[in-house]
Amino acid sequence: MHICKGCGIHLQSTDPALPGYTPKENSEYCQRCYRIMHYDDLTVSMKKGIDPDMVIDRIAAMDALIVWVVDLFDFEAGMIPGLNRKFTGKDILLVCAKRDILPDTLSHEKIARFVFARLKEQGISVRGLILTDKVDPQGAQEVKDAVASLAKGRPAVVMGRANSGKSTLLNKMMNQQILTSSRYPGTTLEFNEMTIDGQVYIDTPGIENEGTILMEVDEKDLREILPDRQLKPQVYQLRGDQSFAIGGLARIDIFGCDHASCVFYISQRLPIHRAKAASADGLWQKHRGGMFRPVALNEEMRSFSCRKEYEKMDIVIDGLGWACLSSQASSVTVYVPKGVNVTFRKAML
Ligand SMILES: Nc1nc2c(ncn2[C@@H]2O[C@H](COP(=O)(O)OP(=O)(O)OP(=O)(O)O)[C@@H](O)[C@H]2O)c(=O)[nH]1
Ligand SMILES: [Mg+2]
Incomplete structure (x- = not known):
C-alpha cells in the first residue's frame, strides 16, 4: 500500500483504530486525514x-x-531545548509563522530583534529569518526564494514543534490544500516528501512538547485555547494584591502592586476571572470546573514564583499565551497544570 498524502503515514486497511487506516483501496488519504479535512473530526488522537x-x-x-x-x-x-547541539553546523532557515496573530502595532523589525535576541540566548544561528502568516502569499514566496538560494541541491526539511504551522506553510507554497493541517497537535505522522517548483521539500511530524497546556486538555477545548485571529490586548489596572484565573487552566497571583498594569495576550474566547489574591484559593477551589472553564484533564497543579526583574515582564505559559506585567509589582506566582512550562522574559511588546 502507499502513503497518505495528508499526513505521510503508510496506508492500511486492517485496523480502524490505528493510524493510516482507510476502508477504501486506492485511497489517497487515510480516514483520519479525510475526517479532519472534511468534518474537523478527530478519529485518532496523536498528541502523544x-x-x-x-x-x-x-x-x-x-x-x-x-x-x-x-x-x-x-x-x-x-x-526546542538542545537544538543548537543537535544541529551544529547545519544550514537553518527560520520561518516564524502566525504573524497575523500578533498585534499590528508590533513591527517586523521589533519582532526580528526579539527573535534574534532569543536565538542568541539559545546559541542558535540561522541563515535567514522570514515572517509569514497563512493568508499572505508574499511570505510563502519569500520562503521559496530563500530556499532556492540556500538549499544548493539538497532537500529542504520543514521541522518544528507540533502545531507550529509547517503543513499550512507548505500548502501555501503549493497553492493547494494537499497536506492535512489542523489545530490538533500531531497532525502530520510521518516524513512526507513533495516537490515544489523543482525543489524537494519534506514535511515532518511536529516535535512533541510535553510542557504545553495543549497536551493537558481535552481536544474539544483547543478551539477556545488557540487564538484564530489577531490578539486583542486585555488590559487590567492593578491595585493591591491581585489574582487572575484564566478559565480553570492557570492562575497568576501578583503581589506588591502599585500603579501596575497587567496585559493579557491570550485567546479572546478564554474567560479571565479577576479577584483579590487573598480570596483566590477559595475561589479556585469553588469554581474550578464550574464557572472557571475550560480545565486541564489532570487537576494536579504546580507553581512558579518570580520577583519582577524587568520594567516590563512577560509571564509566558506554553500553549496558552502570555501576560505582560508593567510598572510596580514585586512578585508573581503562577499556577499551571503539572508539567506545563512557564517562562519569565523581558517583554516581547
Ligand atoms: N492564524 C494562523 N494560523 C495558522 C497559521 N499557520 C498555521 N495556522 C494554524 O495552526 C494550526 C496548526 O497548523 P498545521 O499546519 O497543522 O501545523 P503543523 O506544524 O503541520 O502541525 P503538526 O503536523 O501537528 O506538527 C492549524 O489550525 C492552522 O490553521 C498562520 O500563519 N496563522
Ligand atoms: Mg503538519
Missing part, C-alpha cells in the same frame, strides 16, 4: 506518541537545508 528525539535525530542525520518553523504566538515553546 511520536518520539520527538527520533524525529530530531532523523532530521539531524539528513544532508538537507533545515526550514525551522516557529509559531510566533507560542514562541517559547518553539525554542
Whole structure:
C-alpha cells in the first residue's frame, strides 16, 4: 500500500483504530486525514506518541537545508531545548509563522530583534529569518526564494514543534490544500516528501512538547485555547494584591502592586476571572470546573514564583499565551497544570 498524502503515514486497511487506516483501496488519504479535512473530526488522537528525539535525530542525520518553523504566538515553546547541539553546523532557515496573530502595532523589525535576541540566548544561528502568516502569499514566496538560494541541491526539511504551522506553510507554497493541517497537535505522522517548483521539500511530524497546556486538555477545548485571529490586548489596572484565573487552566497571583498594569495576550474566547489574591484559593477551589472553564484533564497543579526583574515582564505559559506585567509589582506566582512550562522574559511588546 502507499502513503497518505495528508499526513505521510503508510496506508492500511486492517485496523480502524490505528493510524493510516482507510476502508477504501486506492485511497489517497487515510480516514483520519479525510475526517479532519472534511468534518474537523478527530478519529485518532496523536498528541502523544511520536518520539520527538527520533524525529530530531532523523532530521539531524539528513544532508538537507533545515526550514525551522516557529509559531510566533507560542514562541517559547518553539525554542526546542538542545537544538543548537543537535544541529551544529547545519544550514537553518527560520520561518516564524502566525504573524497575523500578533498585534499590528508590533513591527517586523521589533519582532526580528526579539527573535534574534532569543536565538542568541539559545546559541542558535540561522541563515535567514522570514515572517509569514497563512493568508499572505508574499511570505510563502519569500520562503521559496530563500530556499532556492540556500538549499544548493539538497532537500529542504520543514521541522518544528507540533502545531507550529509547517503543513499550512507548505500548502501555501503549493497553492493547494494537499497536506492535512489542523489545530490538533500531531497532525502530520510521518516524513512526507513533495516537490515544489523543482525543489524537494519534506514535511515532518511536529516535535512533541510535553510542557504545553495543549497536551493537558481535552481536544474539544483547543478551539477556545488557540487564538484564530489577531490578539486583542486585555488590559487590567492593578491595585493591591491581585489574582487572575484564566478559565480553570492557570492562575497568576501578583503581589506588591502599585500603579501596575497587567496585559493579557491570550485567546479572546478564554474567560479571565479577576479577584483579590487573598480570596483566590477559595475561589479556585469553588469554581474550578464550574464557572472557571475550560480545565486541564489532570487537576494536579504546580507553581512558579518570580520577583519582577524587568520594567516590563512577560509571564509566558506554553500553549496558552502570555501576560505582560508593567510598572510596580514585586512578585508573581503562577499556577499551571503539572508539567506545563512557564517562562519569565523581558517583554516581547
Ligand atoms: N492564524 C494562523 N494560523 C495558522 C497559521 N499557520 C498555521 N495556522 C494554524 O495552526 C494550526 C496548526 O497548523 P498545521 O499546519 O497543522 O501545523 P503543523 O506544524 O503541520 O502541525 P503538526 O503536523 O501537528 O506538527 C492549524 O489550525 C492552522 O490553521 C498562520 O500563519 N496563522
Ligand atoms: Mg503538519
